[in-house]
Amino acid sequence: MYVILVYDMDKRRVVKMLKLCRQYVNWIQNSVFEGEITEVKLKELLASAKLIMDEETDSLIIFKSRQESWLEKVVIGKEKNELDNLI
């Protein structure tokens, strides 16, 4: 499965969340990630994310697509993930 993940977190928790998400998917912009992930790994990621988040104020949204090819990506301006792609 292919996912796009976006979060909006309090500054105090954002670094933890960034580190967590980067273990599973590719960082492509400020608080936006994308990547291929299994259902099991996604569950693991979401369980860990819930431990970091304050669900009253923070927000995490995942868009799941069965295939990457069903999504076409257009980037305007600066691409932030050059390094991330190389790792």
Next chain:
Amino acid sequence: MYVILVYDMDKRRVVKMLKLCRQYVNWIQNSVFEGEITEVKLKELLASAKLIMDEETDSLIIFKSRQESWLEKVVIGKEKNELDNLI
């Protein structure tokens, strides 16, 4: 066509960008939008966005999906778009 739009802008330009995007798609989180849009309207949006952006430092990413049903959305924590949906 269904799109997810995310941007990362300098603070000085972010309000202008927010106002622009809200004219075309639904605001669902901090700098994240989604919605049904025609190819023509998307071109119009992107042309206007480019006038606001500094393409050296700002970033705008659009994920296009032919059908909304090809995307499954999962929200954890706070949903920010309650008002937006009512308008």
